[in-house]
Amino acid sequence: MKFLHISDLHFHKFSSDNLEMERRLKYIQKNYPSHHLIVTGDIVDDGHAEQYVNAFKALKPFLGKIYICPGNHDFGAAGNFFSAERAARFDAMLAVPLQQGGTFRGDMTPVVNIVKDEHDTVMLIALDTNLETEHPFDFACGEVGESQLAYLKTILASPAAAGMVKIVFFHHHPFMHKNPFMELRDGRQLMRALYARVDLVLFGHKHVAEKWENMNGIQYVLAANNAYSNDFAREIVVTGGELTVSFVPII
Ligand SMILES: [Fe+2]
Numbered sequence: 486m487k488f489l490h491i492s493d494l495h496f497h498k499f500s501s502d503n504l505e506m507e508r509r510l511k512y513i514q515k516n517y518p519s520h521h522l523i524v525t526g527d528i529v530d531d532g533h534a535e536q537y538v539n540a541f542k543a544l545k546p547f548l549g550k551i552y553i554c555p556g557n558h559d560f561g562a563a564g565n566f567f568s569a570e571r572a573a574r575f576d577a578m579l580a581v582p583l584q585q586g587g588t589f590r591g592d593m594t595p596v597v598n599i600v601k602d603e604h605d606t607v608m609l610i611a612l613d614t615n616l617e618t619e620h621p622f623d624f625a626c627g628e629v630g631e632s633q634l635a636y637l638k639t640i641l642a643s644p645a646a647a648g649m650v651k652i653v654f655f656h657h658h659p660f661m662h663k664n665p666f667m668e669l670r671d672g673r674q675l676m677r678a679l680y681a682r683v684d685l686v687l688f689g690h691k692h693v694a695e696k697w698e699n700m701n702g703i704q705y706v707l708a709a710n711n712a713y714s715n716d717f718a719r720e721i722v723v724t725g726g727e728l729t730v731s732f733v734p735i736i
């Protein structure tokens with residue numbers, strides 16, 4: 486089973502600002518027709534309705550094989566100012582029409598999808614790491630929250646999850662500590678919950694691609710760069726429970 490991980494698409498209101506991102510999505514559609522696509526947030530730039538319309542139009546061809554989570558820019562202006570109205574659009578204009586099998590805003594439960602082929606069953610767990618605060622000093626920080634963390638632990642400990650390859654993905658960098666502008670405040674608690682219990686962790690936010698192997702008891706921890714101006718994305722191949730990771734062109 487093959488996956489592509491992209492992040493931080495930052496769809497804008499005017500079509501002319503989205504051409505580079507649209508070219509990349511068309512390339513992915515044409516060249517990786519059977520890959521599952523995982524998008525780790527900041528899908529739009531400010532949470533405006535027009536941006537969501539543009540993003541949905543570009544992502545609709547991946548219906549049935551796309552898995553998303555929200556980033557700080559999806560829920561607020563400049564990524565810093567959380568707005569309940571803009572957050573609601575993520576569910577109404579992307580998560581529901583892209584058939585995510587769950588919504589993100591408010592209930593704070595992970596969104597779980599299972600994909601299978603003849604060799605593997607993969608559990609995809611999407612988290613909402615947005616800090617739902619209106620205080621400007623919180624900037625672009627994130628939080629998993631106690632409730633979502635508790636649900637995550639229950640899912641990972643469930644007998645149904647045993648034997649599946651487990652991929653957890655979210656937007657905020659989980660161990661960029663001491664950055665008061667961008668940190669995931671409970672990143673330590675999240676990484677503790679994931680320790681040796683999942684196979685792959687994916688995120689974005691920092692717009693820098695990074696890779697950690699066999700870290701925190703996890704086969705791969707991968708950060709994606711921003712897809713709208715980068716020419717490569719990570720491909721993850723799952724075969725008989727084994728993962729291989731490489732960069733592939735997206736333009
Ligand atoms: Fe971003």
Ligand SMILES: [Fe+2]
Pocket residue numbers: 527556557558564625656689690691
């Ligand atoms: Fe972000």
